[in-house]
Amino acid sequence: MKEKKHNHKKHNHENHIHEEQIQVRKKSMTMITLKRLSESKTAMIGLGIIILIFLVSLIGPFFCKYGVNEMIMADRCLPPSAKHWFGTDTYGRDIFVRLLYGGRYSLILGISGSLFGLAIGVVLGLINGYIGGAFDNIFMRILDIWSAIPGTLLAVLISTVLGPGFFNTMVALSIGSVPLIIRLLRGRILSVGHEEFLEAATTINASPFRIMFKHMLPNVISPVIVNTTMSVGGVILEAAALSYIGLGIQPPNPEWGAMLSDAKNYATYYPWMLLFPGCAIALVVLCINLLGDGLRDAIDPKLKK
């Protein structure tokens, strides 16, 4: 993209008469998609709320009078009030502050987990699609085994082996989504794989790398992007599940799932401890699904009725 803009400027003076005729730069597919996306109200609301939550979680804690891990023994297990908006937990920590602070972990974990899975899946999927044939056959059987293991179980296994920590948790969370991404890519590659522009690329001596990433990728990626967006919510839930059983983000760091896990024993006595983190997770997942829905319609308008 950068390169193109550069040329654009360089030769602008030479044929600016022509430039005027085609007005601005002809719209690229990406621009068209983004424009369509921006026309979808629900997607924009979803995106807006996610950005809002993220910003608030980043800067919010600085403006609160309680520290994240600050325990006030006198204020244990208080219901929501003017002093503690969302109440306090069993250690006397302010749930509102912890929710804000935990949002960072949950959102970043959700997004980076999905992206990491996307990256692995795309590379493997493209290589498989490019080689094809017998390799594809064997690779698909490996995937069958891979996807036969439930995602959560896989995450638990990897998390146990790698140990806790942010990066390890992210890896553990992303592995489960890889087979689906490869399968999605494979389907797309099978349908565009025989198009002649790929043969054309071969005849001009394009390298396999170039064919995979410049010619195949942009034409097969859209359903995968949509899928990844939708999976962010799932990854957040899974991260919560990991924390819930004591893996993943470790205490005392607040993570929404971990907060749920802490609250589980007191649910009947102090329901707010469960309610607020639960609502936060539900809200983010909802917003991300709204965004993913809008993105799917924007990328493939044919699906929309």
Next chain:
Amino acid sequence: MVPVIEIKDLAKYFSVPAGKNLAVDGVSLKIERGKTMGVVGESGCGKSTLGRTIIRLYEPTSGQILLNGEDVSHAKGAQLKKARENMQIIFQDPYSSLNPRMTVEETVSEPLEISHKYKSKAEIMDKMRELFHRVGIDKRYRLAYPHEMDGGRRQRVGIARAIALNPEFVMCDEPVSALDVSVQAQVLNLLMDLQEQYQLTYMFVTHDLSVVKHISDHISVMYLGQLVETSPSKELFANPLHPYTKALLSAIPSIDIHRPMQRKILKGELTSAINPKPGCRFAPRCEFATESCSAPQGLQEVGTDHFVSCCRINEI
């Protein structure tokens, strides 16, 4: 003079669940510099596979491909790269032959960037401008995407990409059959102009006989992976000898409403070249077929440069 392209007994088999598909089976032909070889036949006869095997999109099963006398049939690495720069292809479908996510400029400049023949960005831009001019694309379309252009313009972009590296041989795979009549004529003229300017050698694969007659010097007729007749263009239309060629020529809808063609309507359809029996593959549809047709056939010369593969040629 050494022909630009000479193929000897070229074969390309594909493995299919039912056995072997002899898509191209023992085809020999040569094309002289600056000439056009038309290859005609129905869909599924292997004409496209033949062309793609010659330009090394497919690995040949057996036989030889000589490019300017050099055997490139199993070339690898640098030799293959060099050969490919010399042999290009123009595709049938200008919709699927251009990457929908790349602008015209990106598509045409890609071979120039890859080849390393051009040192600087400016040289590439100069060459590209020359190409645009040669094939008649307005500079305004530089930054357009394929879906923003009509079929004729897209095909011009495909042609620009094919001639970008100054190849000697261009394989044209039905380049005008997806275009409207008025645009088809523009593209055919362009191809002929380019041939004159650059002394290009064409192999022109098509099912449209009036187009092939217009553009070709020499015509080969294919049926189920084999050549059944090859001859200079005029001779073939004046004196078709193989029963299949005759039927093919008579099936062309003529726009002359006062002299309707004497139709020879062929019975049956093209079967497939999967595990064929030895002998003439056209025999099941041929009105002259006898027992002798089940023996293997070979091309025999019946006139200057006119070869036919039919054992009963002298009787009918």
Next chain:
Amino acid sequence: MDDNNVFLSVNDLVVEYTSDKKIIYAVNGVSLKLEKGKTLGLVGETGAGKTTIAKSILRILPDPPAKIKSGQCIVGGEDMMQKTEKEMLDIRGNKISMIFQDPMTALNPIMTVGEQIAEVIKLHDKSLNKKQAFAKAMDALEMVGIKAERGGEFPFQFSGGMKQRVVIAMALASNPELLLADEPTTALDVTIQAQILSMIKELQQRQNTSMLLITHDLGVVAETCDDTAVIYAGEIVESGSKEDIFDHPAHPYTIGLFAALPKLNEETDRLNPIKGMTPDPSELPEGCKFHPRCEFAEKKCKCEQIPMVEVSPGHFCRCCRVNELER
């Protein structure tokens, strides 16, 4: 043309599509006449509005984006535009049948061809039971030259030409009075095209069906049609008998089309293409739609709404300079 014998008459049909806030003027006031038992060839290039006309007659255009703005389509004295959707259900496939260009997508891949034809037959003759309908379907298959025992096979077991035969069998199974054939042989090879065309012609004569044949191939028109209409950018630019059009083409576009064809019996060095491209149907030129590409264009071609002129009895041409250009 004898007006009493006219079976299909399209009057002043206007169809527009809306897409992305643009209006696409697909059909702009088309009028056609087709006599009982005759064949009218509608010739034009991609995007000229040929298929839209056929679909308008059958009222199967998706609305939105398509909208029939005005016009009549009178088939056998009844205006299709006035029919309710329920009445149209009875007419489609019964009185009027359509053959589509692509036989690969016109058949249901998970039903045997026999069942598919039987279904059509049963829809239109409800007194038949399943067995009788299937027997009739077998007759229909035999009629198009496919052995009845293949009726139990699925579409993927047929080749392209065979599939098109099945599609034709379906279209003709109910003895329609009007057949709309939209590029029926474009997807097929020449030898198969010859088979299919001669078969359609024979069946049509036997059943005395009127046929509107849509094609871009002048050769196909020459072989099969009685009358011809040439369409350009949603307007009929020339119409008349086949002899009128092929022997005395009058409109510069028609003349250009003939000139652009490579001919089998002539030696030419270069073809004579029509310069330029077909106009964008959302931004049609004023006046004569062809004038930007026409070598005879004058000032008056750009501003006037060009009427149809009768150049000889039954031969009409939409060109304001046709009398001046008479050779």
